[in-house]
Amino acid sequence: MRVRNLFLRFSARFVNRRPGLLLAALCLAACVAALSPAPVEAASTGSAAEAATASATPTGVSTGSPSAKDSVGKDSTTKAQHEAQREAEIQREFAAQLYYERLDRLNAVAWPLVSANEALCRQRGKAHPSLGLVADSFSRRANRQWFQALCALWGVGADTAVITGVMPGGPAALAGVRRGDVLRSAGGKPVEPSGRPGELTRRLDELAASGPVVLELSRAGEPAPVTVTIAAAAPVCDTRFTVVVGDAVNAYADGKSVFVTYGAMNLYAKDEDLAVVLGHEMAHNILGHVRQDASGKAVGTTTPQQETEADAVGLYFTARAGFSVKDAPRVWRRLAAQDPAHISAGGDHPSTAARFLNLGAVRDEILMRQAAGLPLIPRPRVGPGQ
Numbered sequence: 367m368r369v370r371n372l373f374l375r376f377s378a379r380f381v382n383r384r385p386g387l388l389l390a391a392l393c394l395a396a397c398v399a400a401l402s403p404a405p406v407e408a409a410s411t412g413s414a415a416e417a418a419t420a421s422a423t424p425t426g427v428s429t430g431s432p433s434a435k436d437s438v439g440k441d442s443t444t445k446a447q448h449e450a451q452r453e454a455e456i457q458r459e460f461a462a463q464l465y466y467e468r469l470d471r472l473n474a475v476a477w478p479l480v481s482a483n484e485a486l487c488r489q490r491g492k493a494h495p496s497l498g499l500v501a502d503s504f505s506r507r508a509n510r511q512w513f514q515a516l517c518a519l520w521g522v523g524a525d526t527a528v529i530t531g532v533m534p535g536g537p538a539a540l541a542g543v544r545r546g547d548v549l550r551s552a553g554g555k556p557v558e559p560s561g562r563p564g565e566l567t568r569r570l571d572e573l574a575a576s577g578p579v580v581l582e583l584s585r586a587g588e589p590a591p592v593t594v595t596i597a598a599a600a601p602v603c604d605t606r607f608t609v610v611v612g613d614a615v616n617a618y619a620d621g622k623s624v625f626v627t628y629g630a631m632n633l634y635a636k637d638e639d640l641a642v643v644l645g646h647e648m649a650h651n652i653l654g655h656v657r658q659d660a661s662g663k664a665v666g667t668t669t670p671q672q673e674t675e676a677d678a679v680g681l682y683f684t685a686r687a688g689f690s691v692k693d694a695p696r697v698w699r700r701l702a703a704q705d706p707a708h709i710s711a712g713g714d715h716p717s718t719a720a721r722f723l724n725l726g727a728v729r730d731e732i733l734m735r736q737a738a739g740l741p742l743i744p745r746p747r748v749g750p751g752q
């Protein structure tokens with residue numbers, strides 16, 4: 367898949383967009399972890415969306431009373447508008463729910479990748495401690511027309527920190543943190559909300575540097591706050607994972623995060639296939655293939671050699687994370703079938719035909735090493751200065 371700066375192409379993605387940054391909103395997994403989504407349509411739009419936002423402050427139906435006929439007409443129009451606004455909110459809530467379901471799947475596949483490969487990432491100075499959770503808060507300013515739907519979905523008010531993702535098998539999950547828990551305090555201090563995607567999660571991960579982290583949580587059905595102690599963070603690779611709303615089949619990396627569209631997640635319905643794609647993109651980040659300008663924005667494109675290297679190192683990442691790589695090359699046949707232009711594509715990327723064959727050779731190498739009980743160290747080795 368490609369490393370591109372096409373963020374703006376996805377006009378409906380649920381992401382906060384900050385000027386000059388590529389960024390996305392949710393990151394997931396701890397480093398995957400991420401951040402959370404805050405769905406916000408990147409570009410704005412539509413009157414329906416604006417109307418829904420407006421409906422947050424219930425305005426009364428018309429109060430004036432010109433003529434009886436006019437009044438009836440206005441009432442009728444207003445009623446229809448309000449019904450459409452209510453329906454729009456319901457649809458946004460469904461959309462947000464689907465978004466988080468996708469994010470949960472992405473987190474579940476990404477967490478093993480970032481945790482099992484931490485030693486290789488650390489060699490390149492690209493690892494950090496993570497609690498294995500995603501926290502977020504919502505505000506009308508940051509989330510705009512999605513504000514109400516997000517608050518309704520998570521059952522919280524404005525500027526309230528809530529756990530929107532828990533990495534399966536991660537430190538937070540093992541300590542008993544649950545998705546939907548409201549975060550009252552962390553490390554003995556109240557949790558300040560943040561409109562910046564991922565910031566809350568990063569702040570919480572940073573707390574782990576000074577020892578065990580005590581979280582005070584409010585949980586539905588529990589009359590009193592629940593206190594959870596996360597004894598130790600897990601070291602993970604420096605890559606966050608984000609879902610991008612859109613049917614286009616694409617995945618890309620910007621040096622810090624990996625972005626995966628709904629279309630790619632649909633095409634790769636098996637987690638072991640999705641893991642191959644995520645491993646490839648993560649390899650671009652860890653190997654330093656993505657050039658960034660002074661503001662951190664990804665610039666330029668990768669070379670065919672870098673693509674081949676990311677295919678190889680990414681497949682090692684995938685195997686080390688515990689996924690079967692036996693059928694890994696099929697991801698290229700599936701992409702070719704979905705988008706035949708890739709079959710003979712040139713330019714920045716090798717063709718899907720070449721990539722199928724190359725990945726098959728790497729797959730054979732990995733299977734041989736696994737059978738022989740040899741360590742799975744990718745070639746070229748992921749090491750300092752390489």
Ligand SMILES: [Zn+2]
Nearest residue numbers: 367368369673
């Ligand atoms: Zn690539």
